[in-house]
Structures are given as structure tokens and as C-alpha cells.
Amino acid sequence: MISVSEAIQHIENYCKPNKTVQKSIQKVRNRILAEDVISPINMPPFKQSSMDGYAFRYSDTSVYTIVGEVQAGSATNFQLKEGEAVRIFTGARVPNDADTVVIQEHTSTDGKELTIEKLPKMYSNVRPLGEQIEIGAIALKKGILLNEAAIGFLAGLGITEVLVYKKPSVSILVTGNELKQVGEPLEEGQVYDSNSITLELALRQLGIKKVTIDKVEDTLKATKKAVQKHLKKSDIVLISGGISVGDYDFVKESLEANGVSEVFYKVNQKPGKPLWFGHKDQQIVFALPGNPASSLSCFYVYVLPILKAKLGHTNYHLPRIQAKASDSIKNIHGKTLFLKGSVIEGEATQLRGQASSMLKSFAVSNALLVVPEEVNTIEKGTEITCVKLS
Amino acid sequence: MISVSEAIQHIENYCKPNKTVQKSIQKVRNRILAEDVISPINMPPFKQSSMDGYAFRYSDTSVYTIVGEVQAGSATNFQLKEGEAVRIFTGARVPNDADTVVIQEHTSTDGKELTIEKLPKMYSNVRPLGEQIEIGAIALKKGILLNEAAIGFLAGLGITEVLVYKKPSVSILVTGNELKQVGEPLEEGQVYDSNSITLELALRQLGIKKVTIDKVEDTLKATKKAVQKHLKKSDIVLISGGISVGDYDFVKESLEANGVSEVFYKVNQKPGKPLWFGHKDQQIVFALPGNPASSLSCFYVYVLPILKAKLGHTNYHLPRIQAKASDSIKNIHGKTLFLKGSVIEGEATQLRGQASSMLKSFAVSNALLVVPEEVNTIEKGTEITCVKLS
Numbered sequence: 001m002i003s004v005s006e007a008i009q010h011i012e013n014y015c016k017p018n019k020t021v022q023k024s025i026q027k028v029r030n031r032i033l034a035e036d037v038i039s040p041i042n043m044p045p046f047k048q049s050s051m052d053g054y055a056f057r058y059s060d061t062s063v064y065t066i067v068g069e070v071q072a073g074s075a076t077n078f079q080l081k082e083g084e085a086v087r088i089f090t091g092a093r094v095p096n097d098a099d100t101v102v103i104q105e106h107t108s109t110d111g112k113e114l115t116i117e118k119l120p121k122m123y124s125n126v127r128p129l130g131e132q133i134e135i136g137a138i139a140l141k142k143g144i145l146l147n148e149a150a151i152g153f154l155a156g157l158g159i160t161e162v163l164v165y166k167k168p169s170v171s172i173l174v175t176g177n178e179l180k181q182v183g184e185p186l187e188e189g190q191v192y193d194s195n196s197i198t199l200e201l202a203l204r205q206l207g208i209k210k211v212t213i214d215k216v217e218d219t220l221k222a223t224k225k226a227v228q229k230h231l232k233k234s235d236i237v238l239i240s241g242g243i244s245v246g247d248y249d250f251v252k253e254s255l256e257a258n259g260v261s262e263v264f265y266k267v268n269q270k271p272g273k274p275l276w277f278g279h280k281d282q283q284i285v286f287a288l289p290g291n292p293a294s295s296l297s298c299f300y301v302y303v304l305p306i307l308k309a310k311l312g313h314t315n316y317h318l319p320r321i322q323a324k325a326s327d328s329i330k331n332i333h334g335k336t337l338f339l340k341g342s343v344i345e346g347e348a349t350q351l352r353g354q355a356s357s358m359l360k361s362f363a364v365s366n367a368l369l370v371v372p373e374e375v376n377t378i379e380k381g382t383e384i385t386c387v388k389l390s
Numbered sequence: 391m392i393s394v395s396e397a398i399q400h401i402e403n404y405c406k407p408n409k410t411v412q413k414s415i416q417k418v419r420n421r422i423l424a425e426d427v428i429s430p431i432n433m434p435p436f437k438q439s440s441m442d443g444y445a446f447r448y449s450d451t452s453v454y455t456i457v458g459e460v461q462a463g464s465a466t467n468f469q470l471k472e473g474e475a476v477r478i479f480t481g482a483r484v485p486n487d488a489d490t491v492v493i494q495e496h497t498s499t500d501g502k503e504l505t506i507e508k509l510p511k512m513y514s515n516v517r518p519l520g521e522q523i524e525i526g527a528i529a530l531k532k533g534i535l536l537n538e539a540a541i542g543f544l545a546g547l548g549i550t551e552v553l554v555y556k557k558p559s560v561s562i563l564v565t566g567n568e569l570k571q572v573g574e575p576l577e578e579g580q581v582y583d584s585n586s587i588t589l590e591l592a593l594r595q596l597g598i599k600k601v602t603i604d605k606v607e608d609t610l611k612a613t614k615k616a617v618q619k620h621l622k623k624s625d626i627v628l629i630s631g632g633i634s635v636g637d638y639d640f641v642k643e644s645l646e647a648n649g650v651s652e653v654f655y656k657v658n659q660k661p662g663k664p665l666w667f668g669h670k671d672q673q674i675v676f677a678l679p680g681n682p683a684s685s686l687s688c689f690y691v692y693v694l695p696i697l698k699a700k701l702g703h704t705n706y707h708l709p710r711i712q713a714k715a716s717d718s719i720k721n722i723h724g725k726t727l728f729l730k731g732s733v734i735e736g737e738a739t740q741l742r743g744q745a746s747s748m749l750k751s752f753a754v755s756n757a758l759l760v761v762p763e764e765v766n767t768i769e770k771g772t773e774i775t776c777v778k779l780s
Binding site: 139182193 | 415416419420431433434435436438440442460461462463464465466479480481482483494495517521522523529530534535537538539540541542543545546547548549550566567568569572573576577578579580581582583584585587588589591592594595608634635636638639680681682686743745746747748749750752753754755779780
């Protein structure tokens with residue numbers, strides 16, 4: 001059995017980005033950019049008016065002759081003589097001969113005669129070519145999170161595709177003959193499977209949609225076969241249950257038989273002690289405890305960092321914050337505790353219902369309160385580390 | 391022209407939840423529960439072993455006869471006489487006659503003879519029927535965010551569908567003859583449309599997928615027709631551009647002609663002054679400024695709260711935090727400023743490139759720094775309100 005910090009160190013050795021792939025900008029929201037993107041154009045691509053008004057060559061004169069109009073989108077380039085101006089609109093191309101735009105609220109007109117009533121500063125309301133970015137400059141740096149603004153910015157530069165990190169495919173194998181799928185009637189001795197949907201939704205939250213769920217019969221033969229099949233199918237295999245000491249737990253043996261190397265088995269933590277982690281070449285395998293709360297807790301602390309790293313995140317752990325314990329917390333187990341908790345305005349409270357089987361408290365918690373194995377008591381009002389869940 | 395706080399007050403009058411709809415639990419991730427959910431079963435549904443070991447009726451005796459085995463999922467109920475025990479596994483049904491489970495690590499066996507080497511406390515390792523939740527009790531309360539744990543908990547109770555708030559459908563009308571769609575070649579005087587993808591992705595981030603994008607020609611006739619069409623199609627219509635004072639801005643007239651009542655037009659803010667907000671019965675219409683950064687800024691401050699409220703959120707505004715200004719910030723405009731900024735460890739920094747047209751700074755910002763209209767200077771080191779973006 002290893003400590004939580006040893007287990008996390010092992011995990012971090014496998015926190016490496018996936019291969020990259022070219023994707024349409026429509027498909028890359030919330031993904032990490034895997035290249036520096038160079039701007040293929042000047043932005044704006046021409047000297048552009050930022051207001052509705054009149055473009056002219058700056059001088060002290062206040063009266064001009066309007067010789068034409070430039071609508072937004074028009075390619076027209078008026079040649080302006082001294083004392084001439086053009087009507088212009090927001091986003092339109094400012095004629096080469098003009099350098100300043102006066103907003104229409106500061107003018108009056110009489111037929112073709114324009115009077116500037118409040119002279120703006122020279123160059124006002126004109127965006128120089130390449131003001132936002134010049135052709136050949138770095139538009140966005142490798143490693144940035146592609147949110148709507150970043151993608152909109154790329155679209156504005158005419159960029160249609162970018163390089164991102166490939167999403168891993170994941171298999172979820174559910175063991176446990178006592179498990180019924182939701183929608184089926186429950187017989188004596190049976191319970192509903194909640195782990196597969198919980199894990200699937202946690203994966204979807206990370207943008208991972210290639211998820212295969214397989215219910216595996218509790219026999220050595222079936223388990224071996226399922227492991228073999230899903231190692232062929234997915235980058236990451238998550239096995240739910242079947243990893244404790246019972247006679248009917250065949251997972252460990254099936255993994256060994258399929259050449260999956262154990263990195264660690266059993267972590268000195270509560271919940272989630274019988275966690276198994278291994279790999280076969282580049283493929284990652286986790287055997288997660290079957291108890292729903294243990295399974296999800298292990299997912300957040302150990303599985304999620306590997307997934308986020310594969311997606312290109314360098315901050316791949318869930319954020320940890322310090323909060324003040326609203327009450328004292330005992331640790332009689334000598335294990336690291338991950339307690340379903342609620343952090344509100346810097347105060348951390350342990351929720352009722354900490355048993356490994358209970359998802360109810362998880363449903364309303366926004367943090368896991370971490371009590372290290374060597375700490376017997378967190379005193380009320382002292383600081384406690386909290387893993388932020390939302 | 392109204393102030394930002396007046397505009398937000400108006401917006402809040404329209405922050406009401408949508409109608410409700412019954413949805414499969416597979417489809418409700420990140421949505422708000424619109425009903426109290428009552429548990430249809432006891433959880434666990436039977437007296438359940440939480441460990442692999444042996445079930446027995448508690449006594450001081452340390453030697454028992456093993457009379458059978460209960461696998462997880464089995465309905466078998468052994469009748470135990472004094473001095474008898476059964477082999478049992480995690481998740482399995484504990485016989486009615488037993489009350490305690492000893493873990494197998496604390497026993498030894500010789501054929502049918504079981505010796506308990508370390509006697510547990512009475513009732514150890516047995517989860518009573520209904521321990522997590524009893525039949526008829528409230529499983530989850532109306533208003534909770536349905537994350538993976540909450541949905542997993544519902545699945546564990548055998549619940550397949552819940553009531554949530556209907557997602558609004560949204561139309562995005564893009565005006566501006568100067569705009570080309572990404573992928574097309576750019577001609578002189580033209581720029582690429584970035585608003586439609588930016589808004590579409592911001593909507594998808596909220597889970598809103600019924601989004602229709604329509605490019606509208608800059609004529610009064612086309613604009614009127616488009617407004618009419620999309621008022622029939624969508625709950626919310628977002629119009630990008632065409633709302634300033636230029637001769638070619640037909641949006642305001644088209645909205646009036648279609649019976650959309652103005653709630654406000656023009657807000658004393660930078661960017662985003664020419665924001666228009668109105669409604670036709672229950673339908674909401676925003677005319678957003680055409681400049682990309684103005685458009686997105688208005689989306690976050692005014693559009694997003696209405697959308698989140700429709701989805702059932704009661705905290706519908708983006709979170710606001712206080713941070714220390716890393717440098718002094720001048721406000722020479724007498725307007726409320728929303729500055730693209732970066733908040734790191736409680737320190738707020740204004741980013742370069744604040745022009746209304748510039749998405750680049752938005753792409754790397756994680757907050758909008760808010761300078762109220764009545765404040766001329768935020769001194770370095772003093773507190774500034776920041777709207778958190780991520």
C-alpha cells in the first residue's frame with residue numbers, strides 16, 4: 001500500500017499530452033491549442049473607420065464638400081482633393097487620402113456641404129491597418145484554452161482549422177452481478193448500477209465523447225475477454241469494481257493475463273483504498289473501487305489529471321484551495337481522507353453521509369476536504385486543503 | 391441613455407425560468423432540477439454487506455460453521471442457527487438472521503470451520519436497509535445543479551427521467567455587408583464575421599444547441615423579413631450589428647415594425663453603448679453592437695443572465711469578485727468601463743487592446759474589470775470589481 005502523495009507522483013509520470021490533430025474551429029471549444037497560430041492577414045485588413053461619420057484629411061478647415069460615400073464592405077477608394085470628404089460608416093474602408101473620421105453627431109450638412117462643428121483630434125476614429133494584429137505575427141500561443149473569444153478571434157483572421165490534442169477514447173467496464181441497469185426491475189439482492197453513468201458524464205464534462213460502456217459478467221473468463229477487447233478499442237480503460245479481496249474479484253488476474261503492468265495497487269486513503277493503476281505501453285488502465293462514492297473520488301483525484309493532461313492541459317489537477325474548517329474533523333484511520341464537503345465563503349464543512357457507497361452527499365458537495373494520513377485532528381477554525389469540484 | 395445598473399435592473403425583470411420538460415437522466419447534465427425528486431426505493435434496498443467476509447449473528451463465540459455463501463446479486467436468504475455463519479461478499483444481501491460481518495482478513499478457515507480472530511463491533515460492515523435514503527424521502531431538491539454525482543445518485547435509485555427547465559431556442563442574425571464567412575476569400579473592404587461563431591459557442595457553453603444563424607443583407611426589407619421569420623422560430627433573437635446611428639442601420643426600425651417593444655436602447659458603458667433590448671410577449675430580443683468585443687461584453691453582462699435564468703439558475707449573473715488593481719486605471723469617459731483583464735492571485739490587470747473591435751485581449755482574459763461611470767480613477771492597489779469569465 002502506498003500513500004496518496006506517492007500515488008499522485010506515479011500518476012503525474014503518465015500526465016503527458018496526446019498526439020495532435022487538425023480540427024475545424026467549430027469543433028475545438030474548451031480544447032487546448034497545440035501550436036502557435038500565425039495570423040495570415042493584417043487585422044483590420046485595411047484602414048478602417050470605427051464610427052459612422054465623415055472621413056477627411058486632417059486640417060483646420062471646418063467646411064468640406066462631400067464627394068461620395070463608403071459603405072461597410074465597399075472596395076471603393078475615393079481620391080480626395082483638399083477640402084473634400086466622404087460619408088463613411090462603421091467598419092468601412094477609409095480612403096487612402098484620408099486620415100481622420102469625424103462622427104456624424106459632430107457635424108451638420110447642407111446638401112453636399114459638410115460643416116464640422118467639433119473638430120476631432122487627428123487620426124481619430126480610424127483603425128490603422130494591422131492595428132489589432134499584423135500579418136505573420138503570433139495570433140494565439142500554443143497552450144491557450146480555446147474559449148469562444150479565442151475561437152471568434154481566429155475566425156476573424158479567416159482561420160478555419162487549428163492543431164489541438166487528440167481526445168482519448170475510453171472504455172468503462174462494469175463488473176458486479178448484483179448490478180441492474182436503470183429501467184430494469186430490481187430483484188431481491190440487486191442494486192442499480194450508477195457508476196457507468198457517473199463516469200460517462202464526468203468524461204463528457206471533459207469533452208470526451210468516445211466512451212464505450214460494457215457490462216461484464218463476474219467470471220474470470222468473461223473479465224479476461226472484456227479486458228482484451230477494450231485494450232484493442234480504447235486508449236484508456238476504466239474498470240468499475242471487482243478489485244477487492246473477494247473470491248469473485250477477477251479483475252487483477254485478468255489485467256495481468258492481458259499484459260497490463262501494475263504501477264500501484266491500494267492507496268492509504270478513505271474512500272478508495274483498493275484502487276489499481278497500470279498501463280500497457282501507452283494505454284492506461286484504472287480499476288476503480290465499485291462503491292459509487294469511492295469510484296468518483298478516485299476519478300477526480302487520479303483519473304481526471306491523466307485525461308486533462310492528454311487533452312493538453314498543463315494545470316491538470318483539480319484546483320486546490322485553503323479554507324477554514326467550520327468544525328473539528330477527526331481522522332482515526334491513519335489514512336488520507338477525501339471528505340465530501342461544502343466550501344462557502346472560505347469555510348469548509350464536512351457533509352453528512354461519507355460512506356463509500358453514498359453518492360447523495362457528493363451530489364450536493366462542491367469540494368473534497370483533504371485530511372492527510374499523518375493528521376489526527378483538524379481543529380475547528382484551522383486551515384484545510386479542499387479539492388474544488390465546481 | 392441609461393446607466394449600467396438601470397439596464398441590469400431591466401434585465402432582471404426578464405430573468406425568469408422557462409417552462410419545464412421531462413428528460414432522460416442521460417440528457418440533463420449541467421441542468422437545474424425543476425422538481426423535488428422522491429426516492430422510489432430504499433437505498434440500499436436490503437441489508438447489505440459493505441465488505442468481503444462472513445456474516446453471523448453477533449455473540450462472543452469465535453468459532454462458527456460455514457453453512458453457505460451469498461454472492462453479490464443473490465436473493466438467497468440463509469436461515470442461520472446459533473454458531474452458524476455464511477461467506478459473504480461486498481454488496482451482497484446479509485441474511486435476515488445475521489447482523490454483523492467480519493472481514494475475511496480477520497478470520498481463518500479450516501474446511502467448513504470459521505475462526506474469527508479479531509471480533510468486530512456488533513453491526514460492523516452491514517449497511518442497514520434505507521441507510522442512504524428511505525423510500526418516499528426527498529432524494530434531490532428542486533433547484534440543484536445536476537452534475538455527474540447527482541445524476542449517478544438518481545440512476546442508483548432507478549430513476550430514469552426528471553423534470554428540468556426547457557432550453558431556449560436562439561436565433562443569431564448577423565448584419566453587415568462588409569462581413570465574409572470564414573473560408574471565403576476576403577476582398578478589399580471586407581472583414582471576416584467573428585460574432586456569429588463567438589455567440590454560438592457562448593450559447594453552446596450554456597448547453598443551448600438549438601441555434602440558428604442567419605446572415606441578413608443590409609436593407610430595411612431584408613432586415614424586417616429576417617426579424618419576422620426568427621420571431622416565429624426562436625425564443626430569443628440576438629441581432630449582431632446594425633443598431634448604431636448610420637444610415638444603413640435598419641435594425642431598430644425592423645424591430646418596431648415587427649411589434650417588438652423597446653425596453654432600453656443605449657447604455658452609458660464602454661464598450662457596448664448602442665445596446666438595444668426589447669421583447670414581444672415572452673420573446674426576448676437583443677440587438678448587440680457589431681464590434682466583436684462589444685458584442686461579447688454585452689452578451690456576458692446582459693444576455694447570459696436571461697439565458698441562465700431561463701435554464702433555471704437563480705444565480706444567473708456571472709460571479710463578481712473583488713481584486714486589487716495592479717496599476718491605476720483612468721476613466722475619462724464618464725461611462726461604466728468593462729475592461730478585458732486578467733485576475734491572478736487577487737490582482738487585477740487591464741490587458742492591452744481594449745478597442746471594441748479587438749477580440750485578441752478577450753481571448754486571453756479571465757475577467758472583465760468594472761470601472762463604474764462615477765469613478766474617475768481606480769488607484770493602484772485599491773479594490774476593483776471583476777466579472778469572472780472562467
